[in-house]
Amino acid sequence: MKTILLAGVPKSPNLGDGLIAYTINRMIRMRGSYRIIHFDLLDGRCPEEETPSEAAPVVRLNAAGLKKRATPDWMRMLKAYWLHRAKDSVMLGQVREAVAEADAVFIGGGHLLIDTYLTFPLSVRRVAREAKRQRKPLHIVFVGARGPWSLPAKRWFLEACRYAETIAVRDADSREFLLAMDASLADKTVALADPALYTLEAFPRLPAGSGTDRVPASRSARNRPVVGLGIMDPHEMKRHSAFRWERDECADWWRDAAIELTSRGLQVNVFTNGSATDNAFVEMYVKPRCAGLEGVQFLGYPTTVAGLVERIAACEAVIAQRLHACIPALSMMKPTYGLIWDQKLSSIFRELGLESHLVDFRRPASSAIAAMRLTEAPAGRFPELIRLKKEELYRHMGRILA
Numbered sequence: 001m002k003t004i005l006l007a008g009v010p011k012s013p014n015l016g017d018g019l020i021a022y023t024i025n026r027m028i029r030m031r032g033s034y035r036i037i038h039f040d041l042l043d044g045r046c047p048e049e050e051t052p053s054e055a056a057p058v059v060r061l062n063a064a065g066l067k068k069r070a071t072p073d074w075m076r077m078l079k080a081y082w083l084h085r086a087k088d089s090v091m092l093g094q095v096r097e098a099v100a101e102a103d104a105v106f107i108g109g110g111h112l113l114i115d116t117y118l119t120f121p122l123s124v125r126r127v128a129r130e131a132k133r134q135r136k137p138l139h140i141v142f143v144g145a146r147g148p149w150s151l152p153a154k155r156w157f158l159e160a161c162r163y164a165e166t167i168a169v170r171d172a173d174s175r176e177f178l179l180a181m182d183a184s185l186a187d188k189t190v191a192l193a194d195p196a197l198y199t200l201e202a203f204p205r206l207p208a209g210s211g212t213d214r215v216p217a218s219r220s221a222r223n224r225p226v227v228g229l230g231i232m233d234p235h236e237m238k239r240h241s242a243f244r245w246e247r248d249e250c251a252d253w254w255r256d257a258a259i260e261l262t263s264r265g266l267q268v269n270v271f272t273n274g275s276a277t278d279n280a281f282v283e284m285y286v287k288p289r290c291a292g293l294e295g296v297q298f299l300g301y302p303t304t305v306a307g308l309v310e311r312i313a314a315c316e317a318v319i320a321q322r323l324h325a326c327i328p329a330l331s332m333m334k335p336t337y338g339l340i341w342d343q344k345l346s347s348i349f350r351e352l353g354l355e356s357h358l359v360d361f362r363r364p365a366s367s368a369i370a371a372m373r374l375t376e377a378p379a380g381r382f383p384e385l386i387r388l389k390k391e392e393l394y395r396h397m398g399r400i401l402a
Contacts (some may be wrong), residue, residue, distance in 0.1 A: 003402070004028060005102035007039040008109035008125045011056065015274040016324025018305040020109035026202040027397045034401070037098050039110075041123035045094045057301035061280035062235050076117035077150065084122045086362040095130045104400075104402045106132040107160070108168070109195065111344065113178070113376045115153035128160035138169040139400045142195045142393075144344050145174040149181070158182050161189075166400055168185060170194045173348040187269065192396055193389035194348060196327040224267040224295065227374055228312060228329075229254060230320025231272055233281035237341045245341075245361055251285035255293075256365035257319065262295035266374070271311045273322045280338070317374040318357070323348065330354075330386070333345050333377045352389070356360030 010021035048328040167189040175191040233243035272278040318329035321339040331334040
């Protein structure tokens with residue numbers, strides 16, 4: 001039995017990253033009998049038989065004050081490097097042991113090829129260098145890539161990419177960016193799709209939801225169709241995009257959306273992807289504004305990937321901002337609308353033929369909701385595109401496992 005080392009960020013508090021690990025795991029096992037070592041790039045080796053259970057959620061708003069905004073990038077980079085050095089001996093020992101056990105090393109799942117003040121560049125370099133030192137095949141799988149990259153980040157990321165036998169990115173924009181960094185990577189770099197399209201295969205016992213033969217339609221206690229609102233702290237937009245949306249304005253938009261939806265006879269379920277700052281934003285900004293609104297339910301904040309998937313599956317339609325609130329819903333063929341903010345979300349929606357399902361938050365919520373077809377599953381070329389994207393993912397996994 002071959003052993004695969006899968007290095008990503010499965011322990012991220014944003015459960016979308018854990019969902020990617022689950023779905024890649026499922027794709028590997030669909031290709032045969034493999035032992036998989038899960039390794040968190042930032043936290044180390046994961047227990048192989050760990051069965052996560054719901055725990056107390058973390059509710060903590062990210063700082064947005066002047067002090068944080070005034071901190072220069074070089075200080076953030078220095079801090080990241082210091083933290084890396086402080087735990088390097090422990091992490092490197094775990095990496096060496098895991099690579100020694102593996103027949104092949106996969107780095108991937110998530111938006112890994114970004115320069116988070118050196119955090120990801122340093123972590124990717126650690127695994128890639130060890131794979132090269134032990135002469136183990138390296139594959140970079142289903143990642144997002146985006147700049148800007150600092151000079152050391154560019155050096156370390158390209159070092160990993162040049163050693164890798166294959167590179168699979170999850171959208172065309174990521175491939176274009178990566179080849180702009182090094183055109184020589186073209187022959188081994190492919191743009192595929194996000195592995196979360198395999199959510200149903202990874203979670204075959206989903207509760208009541210909608211959109212597939214295996215997931216029957218859901219209804220609220222009053223037999224009203226359920227629309228899920230997947231809410232993100234808009235402060236995250238400042239870290240990853242050029243868009244700006246103040247917290248009060250954002251909370252007002254979601255309140256207005258809830259009012260519009262309930263006025264149309266729909267039940268509203270509010271959920272998050274489990275990030276502490278998303279949870280806190282909902283708790284402190286959105287929930288007070290929706291107090292007293294009939295037909296609006298605030299779900300418990302998920303602490304496991306299964307919990308997140310169950311919340312999405314229990315809705316008939318989803319309006320969300322986090323990519324991995326949208327993709328699981330799309331994989332279940334639910335009407336899904338994504339609020340613009342990060343290029344990766346817009347790129348993936350366009351590649352699935354769903355550009356009309358991108359929502360500009362600067363548009364009043366009432367008119368945005370009025371334009372949505374929340375009781376109609378995505379039609380046109382979408383079902384066929386989903387099938388083709390999944391086939392491409394499956395074939396690529398077979399090639400790199402051979």
